[in-house]
Amino acid sequence: MGDIQRLTIDGKSYVLLSEDDYEDLVDGLRAEAAMAGVRAGEETWPMELVEAKSNGENPVRLYRTYRKMTITELADAAGISQPYLSEIEAGRKTGSVDVLRRICKVLRIDLEDLFVNMKDD
Incomplete structure (x- = not known):
């Protein structure tokens, strides 16, 4: 993961990261959700x-x-x-x-x- 910048705008905290890092984060969350389904017994397809x-x-x-x-x-x-x-x-x-x-x-x-x-x- 690349550089992550923390920003404060109008008193609210934000995190700025590259698009590639964002996509990696989203892919990881989706993969974890899929694995949770498998662990819960959802059927998968070959x-x-x-x-x-x-x-x-x-x-x-x-x-x-x-x-x-x-x-x-x-x-x-x-x-x-x-x-x-x-x-x-x-x-x-x-x-x-x-x-x-x-x-x-x-x-x-x-x-x-x-x-x-x-x-x-």
Whole structure:
């Protein structure tokens, strides 16, 4: 960490640090928050799944295969037809919000997990 300057402006104390140091600090806080989640039992995803998802592979198919389910098992559990699920996985249909929620419930994922690059901030 570089030089840190302490300033007082209008009676309030401030700290001035470089942008790189600030980004390192934020990255460390985010990493610690993620590790706290892991320690609390939150599920993490293998890098192969994350990379495949970011490379545009269908997330429903990725999570289904990660959960070791057949397309028929997922369709039955979600209460939809196997051909309809096949169309969703092939990208020919998007699926209604209700259907996607049912799929997510079976796969034990959040609806947001079906989308790439969703950020909290």
